Amino acid sequence: MTTKSPPISQSIAHHLEQLILDGSLAPDQKFPSERQLSTKLGVSRSIIREALHELQGRGVVETRHGQGSFVAKIISTPEDNSPLLQLFFGHSRTLYDLFEVRAQLEGQAANLAAQRANEKDQYVITKAFNAMEVANPLTNASLDHAFHQAIVEASHNPVLVHTLSSLKKLILHSVQASVVNLSHREIFKQQIDKHHRQIYHAVISRQSEWAQKAAIAHVQHVSESLRQIEKDEQSIIRAAIEED
Template structure:
């Protein structure tokens, strides 16, 4: 009589793999995040500890999770850093690419805002509200530009995650470092200018209200106008700096 137990264990291990891969794709389990304990996972997935360990073994072989002695298993770094690093360096080292990045942000974030308004769940809107309130609360404190940038970025990231489009979310995540650099440039150059800061605050409020109010077209326009406005402000700042350089050179007798 054929022993069916190994086949059954493999099938259960495949269930473990499929469920955990889906959680990673959906952004429920994030890069670097520690997985729940074996006991919790067996309860949540409804499998035996043997099947769970087989599934985790497959995930480790695929490079999706790593296990550290005494710390448990956690989601591995998912991006292929060696292949991406040269391009990331080139893009990050050229100031002009900031405008290219903002064009990409406008397209992608406008669509993610529209989808977030269409597909967002009550739980998504709670998370978006938390990120928005943290960002607003920072305005009343003596907050440095780096913290402002991270709070701003977290707000936009929460909206993208509410789009429930894993490809869109992970594409934005791939650009995380460059995205954060552009947001940092935004707050560093614009937040200390009162007029521009008020505009940014109004734009964020408009975006927040449209997404959580489930108004997809308004959300799309609000996100697009926000990024477009930032890009226009950068262009004006750059022109101001160029005028300052030219006038200084004339003053010093270089022309």
């Protein structure tokens, strides 16, 4: 009995899912246009349209009117009024709980990025690092986050990418807390800058264990520094992030 081959559109849908699974297409990232996908994959635009429609039906892709198709946020991001965000601003320990999670997940992401980053990933990481290096240290929270996010995406682990993407707002707030409380204190800023350089060079030079240790040390240093300031001064600044 001959096994019937699946329709071409299903094969294309499977291929696009693989790009999402290996992190080549990140959450909320826009797909290339139907014309670009058609040319790249060597099939008609109608086949591409069918494949995207199939993925949309499975909740993997979302189509935005007038904008195109995007990778769906498989793990949802907390809303501004979510209980978790309210806890973040209402209880001091939630910030440090987040740092504990960040240390482990970002450490693993740095380890994997050092092993798996391709040429494009390394370019994006380098560009993000250079932008962060030359920015005003008191206003570079978004650039700081972009550097760490570039490393996460270079891990090519979709579960890790989607998990940290779901924490984006909380992570942005934690980065902002770091920037506004530590960047104007030279001793803390020097150590943070040193950690960033270590993470960058370890990932680019493919030294995975060093990358993991540097990423963990960085997050733990920020957490311990904020704890000390909060203990000495009774409070820290927890400014909200305005998203672009």
